[in-house]
Amino acid sequence: MEKTIGLYLHVPFCKSKCPYCDFYSFVPDDSTMDAYTDALCRSLLAWKDRLPETVADTLYLGGGTPSLLGAKRLQAVLTAARQTFVTDGAEVTLEANPADDLDEVFATFAACGGKRISMGLQAGDDHTLQALGRRHSLHDAERAAKAVFDAGIKRLSLDMMLAVEGQTAANVRQTAAYIHTLGAEHASAYLLKIEPGTPFAARTLSLPDEDEAADLYLTAVDALASHGFAQYEISNFAKNGAVSRHNLKYWNSEPYLGLGPAAHSFIDGKRFAYPRSIAAFMDGGEPTAEAPDTATFAENSPEEYALLRLRLTDGLTETDFAARFGRSIPTAWRDRAARLPKSLVTVDSDGIRLTPEGFLVSNAIFAQIFP
Numbered sequence: 408m409e410k411t412i413g414l415y416l417h418v419p420f421c422k423s424k425c426p427y428c429d430f431y432s433f434v435p436d437d438s439t440m441d442a443y444t445d446a447l448c449r450s451l452l453a454w455k456d457r458l459p460e461t462v463a464d465t466l467y468l469g470g471g472t473p474s475l476l477g478a479k480r481l482q483a484v485l486t487a488a489r490q491t492f493v494t495d496g497a498e499v500t501l502e503a504n505p506a507d508d509l510d511e512v513f514a515t516f517a518a519c520g521g522k523r524i525s526m527g528l529q530a531g532d533d534h535t536l537q538a539l540g541r542r543h544s545l546h547d548a549e550r551a552a553k554a555v556f557d558a559g560i561k562r563l564s565l566d567m568m569l570a571v572e573g574q575t576a577a578n579v580r581q582t583a584a585y586i587h588t589l590g591a592e593h594a595s596a597y598l599l600k601i602e603p604g605t606p607f608a609a610r611t612l613s614l615p616d617e618d619e620a621a622d623l624y625l626t627a628v629d630a631l632a633s634h635g636f637a638q639y640e641i642s643n644f645a646k647n648g649a650v651s652r653h654n655l656k657y658w659n660s661e662p663y664l665g666l667g668p669a670a671h672s673f674i675d676g677k678r679f680a681y682p683r684s685i686a687a688f689m690d691g692g693e694p695t696a697e698a699p700d701t702a703t704f705a706e707n708s709p710e711e712y713a714l715l716r717l718r719l720t721d722g723l724t725e726t727d728f729a730a731r732f733g734r735s736i737p738t739a740w741r742d743r744a745a746r747l748p749k750s751l752v753t754v755d756s757d758g759i760r761l762t763p764e765g766f767l768v769s770n771a772i773f774a775q776i777f778p
């Protein structure tokens with residue numbers, strides 16, 4: 408029987424490294440991008456041989472900066488994806504950097520069935536952009552957003568970063584307004600995390616403390632809502648139900664295949680990932696079983712499903728839990744959740760849900776419900 412998955416292709420290239428980023432990406436030359444494009448296409452064919460009865464109704468090209476591949480390589484990858492897994496009408500998303508000249512890339516993407524662009528806007532004020540060391544200006548962002556719509560692509564998602572040095576609630580409100588003005592239908596808001604080994608980790612930064620960061624997050628939730636973006640996940644917001652179908656697969660524990668260095672997969676109840684090495688991937692290296700942070704969770708376990716579902720504003724519902732596991736949400740989970748403050752967690756006949764305040768302390772809540 409035909410199975411439907413999400414397909415993720417990792418493109419580990421960036422023009423320069425942002426000082427806070429620890430994603431697997433580096434500055435490439437043309438020959439590396441050519442060789443990597445070939446490796447991705449080969450990998451798609453090889454996986455199709457392994458999963459002949461599988462199709463993908465979402466494709467997400469992430470990174471890194473996949474738009475850096477340029478029109479010709481992007482066309483090759485999209486063609487291979489269509490020839491192997493990707494169905495007509497699939498949600499096809501490309502991450503792009505607003506600093507770049509994207510007209511040709513977007514035109515090619517649209518011609519190859521591309522539906523959605525996701526860009527790291529990060530801020531709607533120059534001060535915060537500079538504090539983050541981003542390559543683009545507000546002018547670049549406006550040009551890039553216009554290029555999306557000029558190419559006939561209707562769906563735009565923009566990211567914003569929270570808890571940046573010197574960032575105020577007014578900056579956050581300005582960014583939410585700017586995302587709306589640029590015509591996005593989807594927004595993601597992430598709290599800046601200082602990752603070990605990044606340039607930010609080596610600097611003395613005067614960052615908002617935990618309470619200030621929490622206030623900035625709640626300001627973002629409120630400001631985005633005032634522009635019509637309804638929160639549907641801890642960090643994600645959509646107008647008129649324009650959620651990311653691809654990312655929803657992660658939170659709904661639906662299957663996905665990730666190709667490229669550092670890309671993760673969840674196929675037939677098994678989680679596995681490619682090593683963070685482009686050389687290993689291009690040499691045909693295999694992914695390995697994901698080390699469970701996870702020692703606590705058996706594969707495809709109800710606990711793991713519940714933990715991912717609680718990231719969504721819909722939460723863990725009785726209906727979906729019963730459809731998946733053939734039983735009710737365990738009483739012990741309900742009882743533990745019900746003992747937590749109502750400002751953080753809602754428990755009723757529909758199931759268990761976190762509030763925006765609860766999302767801020769989600770890990771502590773998960774530890775209470777699933778000890």
Ligand code: SF4
Pocket residue numbers: 420421423424425428429430432470471472504527
């Ligand atoms: S553009 Fe994105 S992936 Fe590349 S270094 Fe910056 S934050 Fe990381």
